[in-house]
Amino acid sequence: MSESITTVMFIVDVSLLLSLTDRVPALGAPSVLHPDAWPLGERLEAWSRARGLVLGDPDTSPLGRARFERLAARVFPTAELDRVELFARWLTWAFALDDAIDEAPLGTSATAVDALFEDLLKAVRRGHARPGAMPLEATGVELWRATVPGMSRDWRRRFLMHLEEHRAGCAEEAVNRRMGQVPGLDDYPALRRRAAAPFLFDLIEPVLGVELPPSLRGTPSWKALLEGTADVLAWCNDVASHARESARGDVHNQVTVLAEAYGFETPQAAGWVIDHVAHRVGDVQAGARMMGDDLDRLRLSPEQRSASARVVRALLDAPRAHLDWLTESGRYRPPGSDLSIDGMPMLVPGQRKRLDGLASLR
Structure with a gap:
C-alpha cells in the first residue's frame, strides 16, 4: 500500500x-472480568428493552451494541452481582441520556437541555415519575430508588449536585454546537468532566456498600x-x-x-x-x-x-x-x-x- x-x-x-x-x-x-458477566449481559439487555431505553434489534443502535455489562463487570469483578447489574443499568441510563442530548434538536439548545434535566431532577427528588413519563425519567427514578437505601443524606446531596454539574456541562456543550464554537484548550478538561456524567463516580460507594x-x-x-x-x-x-x-x-x-x-x-x-x-x-x-x-x-x-x-x-x-x-x-x-x-x-x-x-x- x-x-x-x-x-x-x-x-x-x-x-x-x-x-x-x-x-x-x-x-x-x-482487567479482571466478573465471573457472571455473560448472564449479566442477558439480564441487562432484557431490562433495557423492557424499559424502552433500547428499541428493536440491539445491534442497530450504539446504545444496544455498547455492552455496558462488560464495563461494569470489569470495574467491579468481585462485587455482588445485583450491585454490578445496578451499575450497568446506570451506565445504560447515562449513555442513553448522552445520546438524547448530543443530537439535534436537544443537542443545539441549552434551553431544551435544561428542561430535560429539570424534569429528571424533579422526578428523582419527589420519588416518582410523572404519569406517561418518557423512559429516561421513569428509569432514572427506578434506579435512584434502588441505589439510595443505606446511603447517607450527604451522599445523596453529592450525587444530585454532580447531576446538576452534568446538566450545566451539557447545556454549555449545546451552546457551543449552536454557535459552531470549539472549546478552548484550557477550558476543555473541566467542561469534559462536567459533561461526562460525574455522578457515575459516586456510584462506586453504593456498589461496594461503603461510603x-x-x-x-x-x-x-x-x-x-x-x-x-x-x-x-x-x-x-x-x-x-x-x-x-x-x-x-x-x-x-x-x-x-x-x-x-x-x-x-x-x-x-x-x-x-x-x-x-x-x-x-x-x-x-x-x-x-x-x-x-x-x-x-x-x-x-x-x-x-x-x-x-x-x-x-x-x-x-x-x-x-x-x-x-x-x-x-x-x-x-x-x-x-x-x-x-x-x-x-x-x-x-x-x-x-x-x-x-x-x-x-x-
Whole structure:
C-alpha cells in the first residue's frame, strides 16, 4: 500500500490506545472480568428493552451494541452481582441520556437541555415519575430508588449536585454546537468532566456498600485521583469516539480541540491526546500515593480506611477496565464492523494481533 493511501485511511479509533498498555505500567495488566458477566449481559439487555431505553434489534443502535455489562463487570469483578447489574443499568441510563442530548434538536439548545434535566431532577427528588413519563425519567427514578437505601443524606446531596454539574456541562456543550464554537484548550478538561456524567463516580460507594468519609473528599490527593481518573477515561473515550463525533460535526472531543488550538492534522492531534493520557495516568498514581499521608493525618477509623481503600482501588482499576471495554464494545463502530473499512483493516501491522490477544483474555 502506498504512503498516500495509508495517510488517507488514517482513522482515529480505539486501536490507537493500545500502545498505552506498553507505555504505561499501570495499564499493563488486563482487567479482571466478573465471573457472571455473560448472564449479566442477558439480564441487562432484557431490562433495557423492557424499559424502552433500547428499541428493536440491539445491534442497530450504539446504545444496544455498547455492552455496558462488560464495563461494569470489569470495574467491579468481585462485587455482588445485583450491585454490578445496578451499575450497568446506570451506565445504560447515562449513555442513553448522552445520546438524547448530543443530537439535534436537544443537542443545539441549552434551553431544551435544561428542561430535560429539570424534569429528571424533579422526578428523582419527589420519588416518582410523572404519569406517561418518557423512559429516561421513569428509569432514572427506578434506579435512584434502588441505589439510595443505606446511603447517607450527604451522599445523596453529592450525587444530585454532580447531576446538576452534568446538566450545566451539557447545556454549555449545546451552546457551543449552536454557535459552531470549539472549546478552548484550557477550558476543555473541566467542561469534559462536567459533561461526562460525574455522578457515575459516586456510584462506586453504593456498589461496594461503603461510603467515603467527607473529610477525605476535601483533600488534594482525592481531587488529584478523581479528576485524573475522569480525564483518563474521558480522553480515551474521545479517541474511540472521534470518528463518530467528527462525522456529525461535534467539536467536543480532545482530538478536535487540540487540532483547532495548534493547527494539527488529525494523526498528530490523536498522538498528543494519547501522550496526555499517559501523563494523566501518572497524576492518578501520584494522587493515590499521596492519599496514604492524608489518611494518617485525618485519623480515620479502621472501617473508614478500609472503605476508602476499596473506592481508591476501583478508581485505579477503572482506566484499564475502560480500555478493555472500548476494545470489545460496539458503541463506536457501525453494526457488524470489525475495525475495518471497505474490507480493509484500519489497524496497522501488529495492532490487530494485540487486539485479538486482548479479546482472548475475556
